[in-house]
Every structure is written in structure tokens, then in C-alpha cells.
Amino acid sequence: MGHEIRLNGIVEESIVDGPGLRFTVFMQGCPHRCAGCHNPGTHDPDGGYGDDTERIFAQFMENPLLSGMTLSGGEPFFQAEASCALAEKVKKAGKNLVVYTGYLCESLARKEDRAVRRLLETVDILIDGPYVRELRNLELEHRGSSNQRILTRSAVQEMLRPAFAPFKIENTQAAYARSASAHPGGRLYNSLRLR
Numbered sequence: 326m327g328h329e330i331r332l333n334g335i336v337e338e339s340i341v342d343g344p345g346l347r348f349t350v351f352m353q354g355c356p357h358r359c360a361g362c363h364n365p366g367t368h369d370p371d372g373g374y375g376d377d378t379e380r381i382f383a384q385f386m387e388n389p390l391l392s393g394m395t396l397s398g399g400e401p402f403f404q405a406e407a408s409c410a411l412a413e414k415v416k417k418a419g420k421n422l423v424v425y426t427g428y429l430c431e432s433l434a435r436k437e438d439r440a441v442r443r444l445l446e447t448v449d450i451l452i453d454g455p456y457v458r459e460l461r462n463l464e465l466e467h468r469g470s471s472n473q474r475i476l477t478r479s480a481v482q483e484m485l486r487p488a489f490a491p492f493k494i495e496n497t498q499a500a501y502a503r504s505a506s507a508h509p510g511g512r513l514y515n516s517l518r519l520r
Contacts, residue, residue, distance in 0.1 A: 327379030330407035333367040333399055335381070337388065343423035343450060343467060345392025348385045352399035352408065357427035361458035363469065367399035378411045386418065393421035393449070402426055402433060405440035412447040424448045427455040430476055434484045445485060451476045 331353040336342070342349040351364065353373030366372065385394055394415045401408040401424050408424075415422050424444065426433065430453045433441055445451070452467060453474050460470035467475065476484075 327377050327382070328407040328410040330376050330378055330381070330404060330411070331370070331373050332376050332381075333364065333373040335384070337384070338391075339395065341467070342395040342397060342425075343393065344421075346390055347393060347395045347423070348388070348391050349395040349397055350381060350411070351397050352401050352404055354403045355398050355400040355427065356403060357400060357455050359427065359456040359458075361461070362456055364398060370403070373399075378407055378414070381411060382414045382418075385415070385420075391420065393423065395423040395425070397425040398427065400427055402428060402441055402444065405438060405444055409440045409444040409447065412444055416447055421449040422447060423450045423452065425452045427453075429453055430474075430481055430484050442485065445481055448481055449478050451481050 333351040333353045335351065336349040339347045339349045351367055353367055354370030355362075355368045358368050362368070385391065394411070396408055396412065412422050412424070430445070430451055433445060433453075436442070453476060454470075454472050457470045457472050460472050462468075462471045465471065465473075
């Protein structure tokens with residue numbers, strides 16, 4: 326038996342939640358509650374249904390055509406331990422992992438939570454930032470608003486380095502406007518090509 330996890334639902338074959346054919350897990354519970362969110366049913370942490378990471382992983386492995394798994398929301402980092410357990414299994418199976426989060430990667434990197442760090446260390450692509458209705462852009466690849474970033478594994482790893490940890494963001498909304506120049510390396514990509 327794996328970790329208990331609270332879900333809103335699963336899409337077994339998706340082409341909109343990352344590169345290739347994906348198995349998308351919609352987590353239940355989201356502290357961000359973004360205005361205009363396309364998944365408002367995921368906000369309540371007591372909503373959805375309980376499941377098990379082992380059962381979900383077995384379901385994922387039934388389809389050999391899948392490129393990887395996407396953890397979406399709700400907020401995957403709201404259930405970091407269970408999300409991490411699932412993510413590590415996906416990576417051990419040789420598949421790629423995309424994680425959506427309403428947090429900035431910089432703020433997640435500063436958290437003193439081992440499961441959060443392990444999940445960040447596991448991702449191939451992190452799509453970060455809350456949905457901002459005023460910045461909605463339907464032409465963006467895999468994002469809903471222009472403040473959201475697509476970060477590759479190397480960009481996330483750079484933000485996990487100790488030299489980056491002291492960077493502090495006081496005003497999250499203002500930080501999105503300057504985020505591309507605010508972090509070392511500036512490795513932000515507008516395309517989801519896995520290397």
C-alpha cells in the first residue's frame with residue numbers, strides 16, 4: 326500500500342497538460358483559490374475522493390504509450406509527501422514528470438519541508454505561478470496566464486542551490502513581473518521540449 330492521496334480526478338490520456346501523451350492527476354485542495362481558475366472544484370481540501378499512490382501508479386503503467394505524468398491542481402505541493410511518492414515512482418519507471426503549482430519556484434525552494442524539496446528535485450518541468458485572470462492568454466503553451474513560467478529541471482535545480490535560498494520575495498504579484506531577471510541563470514523556457 327502506498328500513500329493516501331486526495332484527488333479531484335484523473336485524465337488517463339491528455340495532450341494539453343505537457344509534452345506528449347500524458348496521464349494527468351488533478352490533486353484536491355488548493356490554498357491559492359485564483360479568481361477565474363478553470364478547476365474551482367479542486368479548491369476545497371475536503372472535496373474530491375481519497376485514493377492510493379500505488380493504485381494510481383499501477384493505472385499509469387497500464388498504458389505504454391504515455392510520455393509521462395502531470396500533477397496538476399488543486400495544488401500538488403499541498404500534498405507534497407503523497408505527490409513526491411508518486412513522482413519518484415514515475416521517474417524510476419523512466420517516464421517524465423510535469424508539475425503545475427500556484428507557488429513561485431523561489432518560494433518553494435525556501436520551504437524547510439523535505440517532501441517539497443524532493444518533489445522539486447524530481448520534476449522535469451515545473452509550471453509555476455498562480456493564474457491571473459487579467460493576464461489570461463489563450464495562445465500560451467500549457468499555461469493560462471502570461472505570468473506563469475515553464476521551468477526546466479536545470480532552472481529548478483539552480484533555484485534549489487544554497488546561494489539562491491536567501492532571495493526573498495515580499496510582494497508575490499510584483500515578483501512575477503520581474504521574475505525572469507530576478508533569479509540566477511535566467512533559464513526560463515517558452516517551450517516544453519524535454520532534453
